[in-house]
Amino acid sequence: MLALFEKFRKGRFSHGIHPRYHKDATRGKAIQRLAFPPRLIVPVAQHIGAPAKPVVNVGQEVLRGQIIAEADGFMSVPVHAPATGVVSSIGLMPSAAGPKVLSIVIEVYKASSQYVLYGNPVEPETLDHDELIQRVQATGMAGLGGAAFPSHVKLRIPHGKTAHTLVVNGCECEPYLTCDHRVMLEQPQDLLQGIRYALHITGAKRAIVGIEDNKADAATAIKAALKPDDPITVELVETKYPQGAEKMLLKSLLGVEVPAGGLPIDIGIVVNNVGTLAQLGKLLPKGEGLIERVVTVTGTNVAKAGNYLMPIGTPVRFILEQLGITADHEKVILGGPMMGMSLPSLDVPITKGTSGLLVFQERTFLEGENDTAVFPCIKCSRCVDACPMHLNPAQMGWLAGKRHYAEMESDFHLNSCFECGCCSFVCPSNIPLVQYFRIAKAVNREQKGKA
Amino acid sequence: MSKKHIVLHTAPHVKKPQDVPTIMRHVVYALLPIVAFAVYQFGISVLALVIVTTLACLGTERFFNWMGNKPSSLSDWSSTISGILLALTLPPGFPLWMAAVAGIAGIAIGKAVFGGIGYNVFNPALVGRAFVQAAFPVAITTWTPAFFTGRFTEFVPSSLTAPFMMPPETAEWVKQVAVDGFSGATPLSLHKFQHIATSPMDLFTGTVAGSAGETSALLILVCGLYLVIRKMMNWQIPAWIFVGVVATSGVLYLINPEKFADPMFMLFSGGLMLGAMFMASDMVGSPLTPKGVMIYGLLIGFLTVLIRQFGSLSEGIMYAILLGNAATPLIDTWTQPRLFGARRKSA
Numbered sequence: 001m002l003a004l005f006e007k008f009r010k011g012r013f014s015h016g017i018h019p020r021y022h023k024d025a026t027r028g029k030a031i032q033r034l035a036f037p038p039r040l041i042v043p044v045a046q047h048i049g050a051p052a053k054p055v056v057n058v059g060q061e062v063l064r065g066q067i068i069a070e071a072d073g074f075m076s077v078p079v080h081a082p083a084t085g086v087v088s089s090i091g092l093m094p095s096a097a098g099p100k101v102l103s104i105v106i107e108v109y110k111a112s113s114q115y116v117l118y119g120n121p122v123e124p125e126t127l128d129h130d131e132l133i134q135r136v137q138a139t140g141m142a143g144l145g146g147a148a149f150p151s152h153v154k155l156r157i158p159h160g161k162t163a164h165t166l167v168v169n170g171c172e173c174e175p176y177l178t179c180d181h182r183v184m185l186e187q188p189q190d191l192l193q194g195i196r197y198a199l200h201i202t203g204a205k206r207a208i209v210g211i212e213d214n215k216a217d218a219a220t221a222i223k224a225a226l227k228p229d230d231p232i233t234v235e236l237v238e239t240k241y242p243q244g245a246e247k248m249l250l251k252s253l254l255g256v257e258v259p260a261g262g263l264p265i266d267i268g269i270v271v272n273n274v275g276t277l278a279q280l281g282k283l284l285p286k287g288e289g290l291i292e293r294v295v296t297v298t299g300t301n302v303a304k305a306g307n308y309l310m311p312i313g314t315p316v317r318f319i320l321e322q323l324g325i326t327a328d329h330e331k332v333i334l335g336g337p338m339m340g341m342s343l344p345s346l347d348v349p350i351t352k353g354t355s356g357l358l359v360f361q362e363r364t365f366l367e368g369e370n371d372t373a374v375f376p377c378i379k380c381s382r383c384v385d386a387c388p389m390h391l392n393p394a395q396m397g398w399l400a401g402k403r404h405y406a407e408m409e410s411d412f413h414l415n416s417c418f419e420c421g422c423c424s425f426v427c428p429s430n431i432p433l434v435q436y437f438r439i440a441k442a443v444n445r446e447q448k449g450k451a
Numbered sequence: 452m453s454k455k456h457i458v459l460h461t462a463p464h465v466k467k468p469q470d471v472p473t474i475m476r477h478v479v480y481a482l483l484p485i486v487a488f489a490v491y492q493f494g495i496s497v498l499a500l501v502i503v504t505t506l507a508c509l510g511t512e513r514f515f516n517w518m519g520n521k522p523s524s525l526s527d528w529s530s531t532i533s534g535i536l537l538a539l540t541l542p543p544g545f546p547l548w549m550a551a552v553a554g555i556a557g558i559a560i561g562k563a564v565f566g567g568i569g570y571n572v573f574n575p576a577l578v579g580r581a582f583v584q585a586a587f588p589v590a591i592t593t594w595t596p597a598f599f600t601g602r603f604t605e606f607v608p609s610s611l612t613a614p615f616m617m618p619p620e621t622a623e624w625v626k627q628v629a630v631d632g633f634s635g636a637t638p639l640s641l642h643k644f645q646h647i648a649t650s651p652m653d654l655f656t657g658t659v660a661g662s663a664g665e666t667s668a669l670l671i672l673v674c675g676l677y678l679v680i681r682k683m684m685n686w687q688i689p690a691w692i693f694v695g696v697v698a699t700s701g702v703l704y705l706i707n708p709e710k711f712a713d714p715m716f717m718l719f720s721g722g723l724m725l726g727a728m729f730m731a732s733d734m735v736g737s738p739l740t741p742k743g744v745m746i747y748g749l750l751i752g753f754l755t756v757l758i759r760q761f762g763s764l765s766e767g768i769m770y771a772i773l774l775g776n777a778a779t780p781l782i783d784t785w786t787q788p789r790l791f792g793a794r795r796k797s798a
Contacts, residue, residue: 337464338462338463338464341462378471381740389790389792390790392739421462428473432461434463
């Protein structure tokens with residue numbers, strides 16, 4: 001009986017939503033390299049933590065792969081030149097989030113071969129733990145899944161804790177995005193190499209790759225590339241948003257719940273994205289830096305939708321021009337449709353955490369009619385049934401309407417919300433719930449800062 | 452890329468298509484077959500009843516919009532539902548002017564004073580019915596025989612009572628038109644006051660006397676099922692009510708089968724099916740979580756049987772749902788969802 005129950009639980013977490021996935025346009029498109037843009041805009045803060053410090057000057061020539069900004073402390077990663085060229089300016093440039101950020105602008109040499117000439121090859125197996133962490137930091141790796149958390153920080157196990165399992169996140173539950181899917185299909189060797197390094201660094205005994213069951217071919221590709229002695233298993237989980245949220249994935253794969261307010265490492269688990277580990281497997285032995293990534297470019301009426309490998313710092317405007325997207329698009333999104341940002345300007349660059357570039361014409365980005373009229377909450381409880389963290393968005397929405405932000409935090413676990421957007425997605429009254437919660441969190445942070 | 456304008460919007464950028472008016476509109480669709488059957492069963496009086504209550508509800512809603520300097524909210528379809536449901540809970544020959552009073556009272560006292568859609572505590576249709584139940588106790592317990600002759604050409608005499616007048620006696624008229632020796636009682640009152648049982652099949656198909664749209668349990672189930680399939684209704688609410696009714700009446704029946712009705716009879720008689728399917732399941736007045744819904748449903752089921760068997764009235768679902776609505780805020784505070792990753796209380 002219990003075993004039967006286990007069978008049902010396997011690969012599932014409760015709540016969540018089933019948006020339309022729209023992945024068919026790009027899932028079958030092999031990764032292609034995009035042309036190098038004439039100008040790269042490279043922000044020094046592409047990761048969570050302290051921004052990197054520029055170490056080049058205006059007018060200086062940089063080679064592809066050269067460090068142009070150094071890590072500022074442990075919670076920071078360096079930035080490498082994505083292409084050979086000359087630094088034309090270092091200053092504030094537009095960012096996806098809105099405020100301008102310090103960026104290094106590089107005019108790319110047209111005639112350069114763009115070989116990576118920088119590298120510091122090493123055999124990772126021969127290094128001790130601290131050297132490895134340093135090496136990972138030197139690659140400039142930040143989570144490629146979207147959050148852009150410095151990888152070396154994630155791989156370093158805090159004092160007094162041990163990791164027994166490495167979970168590799170290949171869910172890619174956001175609609176439209178297929179870059180991780182292609183990486184798993186085309187670079188399983190790199191991925192497995194990265195997993196082996198991560199196992200080595202964290203000291204975890206086993207690794208589990210969790211992949212949504214709409215990408216079974218990726219699971220097959222990875223299994224085929226496994227060595228007999230690899231302590232690595234590949235498991236399919238239910239296709240459901242937000243399956244790729246680490247807490248949901250751990251629930252699906254292992255049936256464990258990360259304590260509220262805690263991290264996976266609190267229960268001995270480290271989670272990494274497949275794209276991140278594939279890049280790590282490639283870069284760590286060569287001692288090179290992260291200078292390019294795969295981005296899914298898709299949307300409405302995108303003739304050349306696909307998965308493109310492009311240097312970090314490529315401006316969105318250039319990508320659109322390259323792919324012949326000239327129609328009036330009302331909405332341009334970096335990331336996925338559920339958690340991505342709509343762009344205020346097309347001069348924003350692709351950064352380490354950008355997994356997708358979506359362009360939408362008016363009204364086509366909605367599953368139904370784009371009726372933005374907001375009605376009062378009718379207590380339909382759809383948001384309560386959708387919230388993967390089992391919060392009460394309805395109640396918090398009422399409180400947010402009354403500006404009772406402190407109460408949302410103290411009585412209704414506001415800070416457990418990771419802003420997946422399920423509540424706003426299902427709300428028949430079109431109440432911008434997750435948007436309310438973001439504001440509430442920001443206000444609470446401000447209040448705490450004052451106190 | 453020539454740009455006229457860019458839309459800035461925070462995530463999420465996609466949205467599920469169902470919005471409030473859509474859901475409400477589909478509830479209206481689901482009610483239409485029930486209305487059609489009621490008209491077929493009791494004739495044009497019911498048609499007039501539906502039109503009057505719906506217009507009264509919509510008019511009241513619009514009046515309060517105007518009073519509050521708010522845009523018209525008629526397009527959200529919620530008052531249309533209240534109007535139709537209200538008509539379905541009234542006796543077929545209910546005087547039309549009283550039906551209008553019920554509609555006005557239902558929206559005014561039951562919804563508008565709370566702040567309109569989403570803010571009401573009680574189901575507006577039931578508030579309207581409760582109002583006229585108290586105001587016109589005789590008219591609301593005066594029944595019309597099902598399938599009486601000439602029902603498509605003439606009104607039930609009491610329907611066209613002049614405003615502020617009491618309806619005429621209909622006993623003589625009933626004797627003339629009834630096809631089968633109709634006694635002027637519903638299955639529930641027959642059972643309660645005269646201990647005469649009605650066959651479950653008749654209850655199920657609805658060939659009995661009763662309120663306009665409450666008679667056919669089968670039809671109501673099918674229409675409710677449509678909403679469940681369209682994911683516009685929480686099936687757990689009627690399900691728990693049925694469980695509550697069967698459990699409570701089952702216990703009573705086992706204690707004394709002579710005095711108490713059997714569970715099947717309880718389930719298919721009176722307004723229970725319509726109330727459970729279309730009123731108790733009203734999103735606004737019901738709890739948020741599955742656990743809360745369970746408590747709410749069981750409570751309504753239990754209270755219904757209690758009122759039917761021990762109260763002075765023969766039907767209990769209306770007051771049971773209103774009490775359930777009243778208990779909802781409390782149930783909601785008791786049954787907050789358990790936070791993902793929260794430490795379970797060590798048993």
